[in-house]
Structure formats: C-alpha cells, structure tokens
Amino acid sequence: xxxxxxxxxxxxxxxxxxxxxxxxxxxxxxxxxxxxxxxxxxxxxxxxxxxxxxxxxxxxxxxxxxxxxxxxxxxxxxxxxxxxxxxxxxxxxxxxxxxxxxxxxxxxxxxxxxxxxxxxxxxxxxxxxxxxxxxxxxxxxxxxxxxxxxxxxxxxxxxxxxxxxxxxxxxxxxxxxxxxxxxxxxxxxxxxxxxxxxxxxxxxxxxxxxxxxxxxxxxxxxxxxxxxxxxxxxxxxxxxxxxxxxxxxxxxxxxxxxxxxxxxxxxxxxxxxxxxxxxxxxxxxxxxxxxxxxxxxxxxxxxxxxxxxxxxxxxxxxxxxxxxxxxxxxxxxxxxxxxxxxxxxxxxxxxxxxxxxxxxxxxxxxxxxxxxxxxxxx
Numbered sequence: 037x038x039x040x041x042x043x044x045x046x047x048x049x050x051x052x053x054x055x056x057x058x059x060x061x062x063x064x065x066x067x068x069x070x071x072x073x074x075x076x077x078x079x080x081x082x083x084x085x086x087x088x089x090x091x092x093x094x095x096x097x098x099x100x101x102x103x104x105x106x107x108x109x110x111x112x113x114x115x116x117x118x119x120x121x122x123x124x125x126x127x128x129x130x131x132x133x134x135x136x137x138x139x140x141x142x143x144x145x146x147x148x149x150x151x152x153x154x155x156x157x158x159x160x161x162x163x164x165x166x167x168x169x170x171x172x173x174x175x176x177x178x179x180x181x182x183x184x185x186x187x188x189x190x191x192x193x194x195x196x197x198x199x200x201x202x203x204x205x206x207x208x209x210x211x212x213x214x215x216x217x218x219x220x221x222x223x224x225x226x227x228x229x230x231x232x233x234x235x236x237x238x239x240x241x242x243x244x245x246x247x248x249x250x251x252x253x254x255x256x257x258x259x260x261x262x263x264x265x266x267x268x269x270x271x272x273x274x275x276x277x278x279x280x281x282x283x284x285x286x287x288x289x290x291x292x293x294x295x296x297x298x299x300x301x302x303x304x305x306x307x308x309x310x311x312x313x314x315x316x317x318x319x320x321x322x323x324x325x326x327x328x329x330x331x332x333x334x335x336x337x338x339x340x341x342x343x344x345x346x347x348x349x350x351x352x353x354x355x356x357x358x359x360x361x362x363x364x365x366x367x368x369x370x371x372x373x374x375x376x377x378x379x380x381x382x383x384x385x386x387x388x389x390x391x392x393x394x395x396x397x398x399x400x401x402x403x404x405x406x407x408x409x410x411x412x413x414x
Contacts, residue, residue, distance in 0.1 A: 110235035114223035148184025171207030187370035216289035216403030251404035341394035
C-alpha cells in the first residue's frame with residue numbers, strides 16, 4: 037500500500053475500520069478486498085462522472101467486479117454499483133454489456149443507438165427478451181430498441197412493441213443518472229440489503245463529505261436556518277425584488293430544488309449562502325446541478341452575476357483571497373453539473389458557498405455537495 041494513491045489509502049483504511057465495527061454484528065459481513073481489488077475499485081472511483089457517458093464508462097469498467105470491489109466502489113459511487121446489483125436496473129445494464137464494436141463505441145461516446153429486430157445479435161436478443169418480460173411485453177412483437185442520452189442527464193433505454201396494426205407500446209428505463217446527495221442515499225439503503233452493511237462515506241480522508249447541510253433543499257424552512265438569503269446585486273432600488281424560493285415541482289435530487297426567477301424589471305437580486313467547516317491541507321470539490329429556462333441578460337444585468345462560488349474564511353470570518361467560481365450556461369437546458377475543485381489554504385477554517393443567478397429567466401439548483409478529493413500534501 038506504500039505507493040497507493042491517496043484515495044486508495046483512504047478507502048483501504050475506511051474498509052478496515054468498518055470491517056472491525058461490523059465483525060461484532062453476526063448478521064453482517066463486509067466483503068474484504070485484496071490490495072489488487074482496492075486498486076481496481078479506486079481506479080473506477082477516480083474516473084470522471086460528470087456526464088452520462090462518463091457514468092456509462094464507469095459501469096463498463098466495473099462489469100466484472102467482485103462483491104468486495106463493488107462494495108469499495110459504492111463508498112463514493114453508489115449509483116454505479118446499484119445499477120449492477122439491483123435486479124431491475126441490471127436488466128438494462130445487461131443490454132449495455134451485450135453491445136460490442138461500433139455499437140458499444142457509439143454509446144461510450146454519447147451517441148444514440150437504434151436497433152431493429154433484424155440487427156440484434158444473439159446476446160442482444162437475450163437481453164431484450166428479459167426486458168420485454170419485465171415490461172410485460174411479448175418479445176415476438178418487438179419492433180426495436182433505442183438507447184442513448186436524454187436531456188444531458190441520463191441514458192434512456194426504450195423497448196418498442198407492436199401492440200396492434202397501428203398501435204405501439206414503449207417501455208423505458210433510465211440508467212447512468214447523476215450522483216446527487218438524496219439519490220446516493222437511496223442507493224446506499226438498497227445496497228446495504230445486498231452487502232449486509234451500508235457503504236457510507238466516513239472519516240476525513242479522500243472520498244469523505246464535508247458537513248454541508250441540505251444540499252438538496254428538502255428540509256422544511258431550508259431558506260433561513262440552513263441556507264441564508266443575502267442581498268446581492270441592486271440596481272438603484274429594493275423593488276421589484278428577485279424571487280428566490282424552494283420549488284417542489286422541479287427537482288433532480290429528492291422532491292425540491294432552489295429556484296431563482298427575475299425579469300428585466302427586477303432591481304434587487306439575492307444570493308443563497310452557507311458556511312461549511314474545512315480542514316487546511318486537503319483538496320475539496322464543490323458540485324451543484326443546474327437547470328435553466330430562458331435565462332438571459334437584460335437591462336443592466338451582468339453575465340458575471342451567474343455562478344456558484346467558494347470563498348475561504350479565516351477563524352475571524354474574513355475572506356482569504358478571491359472567490360473561486362463556476363459559471364452556468366445561459367438559455368434553456370436540462371440539468372448540468374457545475375464544479376469547483378480547490379486546495380484548502382493554510383489558516384482557513386470555513387468555506388463560504390454562494391449560489392447566485394442575477395439574470396432574467398429561471399434557474400434551478402439542486403444536489404449541492406462538498407467532498408474531500410485528497411490530502412493536498414500527499
């Protein structure tokens with residue numbers, strides 16, 4: 037383990053610690069990975085998971101993993117592991133595993149695959165038959181398969197059946213969904229039943245979570261006691277003021293999201309903030325999912341007033357240097373990832389997380405998470 041990566045060493049220590057805890061519980065038994073299994077799992081955990089195609093490649097890279105390797109991977113990527121263990125999602129993953137050559141290459145690279153019945157390989161046909169059984173369809177009436185990215189958020193697998201002469205039916209399944217706090221916890225709950233122990237992030241090393249609260253905006257009264265609303269950009273007057281609310285209709289993670297709405301008449305804009313404790317000598321990553329509708333620059337608005345930011349604070353609450361920012365994309369688009377990776381400077385005790393959209397149109401934020409990537413001095 038001397039030459040192992042920081043994340044590998046951290047995961048190794050975490051697995052040992054949890055194993056010692058679970059050994060006293062006779063009904064549970066954490067899978068014990070070898071050094072080679074730890075290395076293989078860590079390699080997949082360190083792969084990019086920014087886009088659906090990245091997550092498809094994580095699934096493909098872990099297709100032959102043992103339970104011990106999957107348990108280690110589930111610490112940081114529970115969704116990737118759930119899709120390989122849950123019997124229903126496994127039906128879709130088996131279709132992915134049945135692809136070879138140009139078809140698989142297309143899926144790996146964000147392409148959409150459309151397959152008619154006469155083009156299916158024997159292995160594909162077997163996987164499709166199982167999907168038809170799941171959807172309650174007669175596989176003899178199969179018309180085709182469609183598999184590809186949807187809204188830049190997931191991969192969708194569609195099975196189309198000829199029901200009557202002029203009527204078809206389609207069953208669909210979403211795969212390669214984005215890692216978000218609430219969805220990851222759902223995956224961990226399901227995986228605990230399979231492994232006999234919950235693959236939860238613990239400790240303070242690589243892969244651990246920082247204590248950011250309610251990143252999915254699910255707690256009643258989130259705006260106030262958890263996330264603070266503060267004054268931001270103002271154009272001469274306090275009214276009309278921007279709408280900043282918890283949206284219980286549009287969401288990616290859980291049931292709610294954070295919504296900003298303004299028009300060209302808006303004069304007062306706000307920012308939503310939270311302070312999070314940090315440890316100097318670590319590299320951390322802030323991530324948030326963003327969706328927009330007709331987001332645009334009007335009147336005196338500035339393109340630079342649309343971002344998430346991280347500003348380090350000293351023990352007295354004073355900023356240590358400029359804020360680090362990740363800007364969102366204008367227009368209308370589905371959920372996309374914003375990310376900031378940065379080392380924690382010496383003397384910092386907190387990081388101020390800011391979420392801002394001082395533009396016309398609507399912006400939703402969801403699935404905000406902060407995690408330790410590695411120790412900066414390793």
